[in-house]
Amino acid sequence: MIEGTQRAAQWRGRQYHYLSADSHVHPFLVDLWAEVRERTGGRLDVTVHAGNEGLPGSHLEIVQRLIDGDIEFYVLMGGILGPVVPALEIQGLPFAFRDHAEVHAAFDGPLGDYLRAELLAKGVYALPRGLLENGFRHISTVSRPVASPDDLADLKIRIPEGRMFEDAFASLGARPVQVNILKMYQALAEGRVDGQENPLAVTEALKLYEVTKFVSLTYHMWSGFNLLASARFWRSLPADIQDTVLTSVAQHVARQRAHTDAFNRELETRLTARGMTVLHPNRASFHARLIESGFYRRWKTGLGTKAWGLLEQSVGSLG
DSSP, X not given: OHHHHHHXXXXXXXEEOSSOTTSSSHXXXXXXXXXXXXXXXXXXXXXXXXXXXXXXSOHHHHHHHHHHTSXXXXXXXXXXXXXXXXXXXXXXXXXXXXXXXXXXXXXXXXXXXXXXXXXXXXXXXXXXXXXXXXXXXXXXXXXXXXXXXXXXXXOEEEEOSOHHHHHHHHHTTOEEEEOOGGGHHHHHHTTSOSEEEEOHHHHHHTTGGGTOOEXXXXXXXXXXXXXXXXXXXXXXXXXXXXXXXHHHHHHHHHHHXXXXXXXXXXXXXXXXXXXXXXXXXXXXXHHHHHHHHTHXXXXXXXXXXXXXXXXXXXXXXXO
């Protein structure tokens, strides 16, 4: 059956992502595109490539290749897309969301529509209801427990690409260091950084419990992966195939969100069993430090009043 549909394919695509094959993202992308292949009778055949599978360049260089039509599909956090569309960084605004329901109400609603329109103007089609769950982010460290913002003073913390990550942790007193996620384990093991911040699912998937001892459940940012298509490639697809893709995306992303939310909730127990010490710091103290630093005033200007206003319509005043 699969061989027949592959031979019949009229449109072929490649779905790249930078997580591992056993991550909380890869299996759902595989299922998504397998279903699309089946439901289109093999007319659209998209292969899935974990760990970017030899694709060279930084995330932004890969996005440029997406815009140019050299690759067809990618997944990426909004914070990294800031140089393309500054307003996308609002997805990771610290302490903006109390829970996942608020996140998805905002980004599946009017704010998400606005962000997708901004991306489309740059040549990137973000699939509606295609925001994959990564989870709320927490801080894990090699040797220094983080119980308050004061414990971040001069801590070399690994961050991904993105101005908001850098500004947030600098405002909290840390020394943010950009390291590609595929090189993060080695950077922690070699002492080039003292800690990192990610959802617990990433700590588990990348086996960071082998190189960090403490994890502080700060819930400081939410993060997810935007399912992105080359606008050029997307427009080449017939309307019926586009509709099939959008239907399948909504179904499989909903499954992925539920799975990852449950997975992150169970990981506190699992990571404790792996030998990590779990701390529950006062989140309000970190939020207050950011307010005092002028962080939110700066980012209201940087993100634009349109995006800021749409977010506040969903979650209330941001401070």
